[in-house]
Amino acid sequence: MELYAVHYANEFKYADYRTIYHNDERTVLVPGFVFLYYVAKIGKQVVLFDTGFRSKETAKGFGTHLLDVEEEVLALTGGRADIIFITHEHFDHVENLELYQGAEIIVSKDAWKEIQKAYPRVTSQLMQTSKIQIVEDVFEVQGSFCFKVIGGHTKGSSVIYFREGEEKFVISGDETYLLDNFERQIPNGNVYSLEKNWEFIKQVHKEGIIPLPSHDSSVIEKYTRISQHIVRII
Ligand SMILES: [Zn+2]
Numbered sequence: 001m002e003l004y005a006v007h008y009a010n011e012f013k014y015a016d017y018r019t020i021y022h023n024d025e026r027t028v029l030v031p032g033f034v035f036l037y038y039v040a041k042i043g044k045q046v047v048l049f050d051t052g053f054r055s056k057e058t059a060k061g062f063g064t065h066l067l068d069v070e071e072e073v074l075a076l077t078g079g080r081a082d083i084i085f086i087t088h089e090h091f092d093h094v095e096n097l098e099l100y101q102g103a104e105i106i107v108s109k110d111a112w113k114e115i116q117k118a119y120p121r122v123t124s125q126l127m128q129t130s131k132i133q134i135v136e137d138v139f140e141v142q143g144s145f146c147f148k149v150i151g152g153h154t155k156g157s158s159v160i161y162f163r164e165g166e167e168k169f170v171i172s173g174d175e176t177y178l179l180d181n182f183e184r185q186i187p188n189g190n191v192y193s194l195e196k197n198w199e200f201i202k203q204v205h206k207e208g209i210i211p212l213p214s215h216d217s218s219v220i221e222k223y224t225r226i227s228q229h230i231v232r233i234i
Helices: 056-061 070-077 091-099 109-118 120-129 194-206 217-222
Strands: 002-010 034-042 045-049 083-085 104-108 131-135 138-141 145-149 158-164 167-171 210-212 224-227 230-232
Touching: 002 070, 002 217, 034 070, 034 217, 070 224, 070 230, 091 109, 091 120, 104 109, 109 120, 109 131, 131 138, 217 230
Parallel strands: 045 083, 083 104, 104 131, 167 210
Antiparallel strands: 002 034, 002 230, 034 045, 138 145, 145 158, 158 167, 224 230
């Protein structure tokens, strides 16, 4: 398997310490907040972990600066996806779903409900063209990926576990925005269930799992760049 992170935007006006860390009341922005999603290639198969978003209007509303990644993503994926795992319903994780008609979509029951509410046109179209796999707890894909509903960040927020050799990884969505939360064992400041979020952080730490969050610039600094905005992790 090959695994990549796509860095498609920077900055978020709500990314202050209160949002990122539980029990931190500082109102200044936390440095290093970026927007990422992940792409795996297994033979000819393309697997997406969330989709990102591309609306300039949406970006403007959130104080976010979009990067010009379209051609790089096209070169990586061929503009298609076979499987898309959705970690949760927030715009930065789902808005580009409409570009991938025909993919198998794996999503929690509660996240899908919210996505349907926010994007009625796109979701009814996807229900015609794509297989929507609704998950209430755990769902295994091809014996390689384990999709698990955590319910910490949002009611239906989910993560995807997989192994590569001796190492175990988890695409952690926004259970925490940054790696620092795992390293220093601090829950997310923006949670639906603090208890479930905290349990997940502790489990990742205890089991030595490598987390891959959606908003940490150190992911793109740590791994080898294959093009301007894409790094290869595996
Ligand atoms: Zn996010």
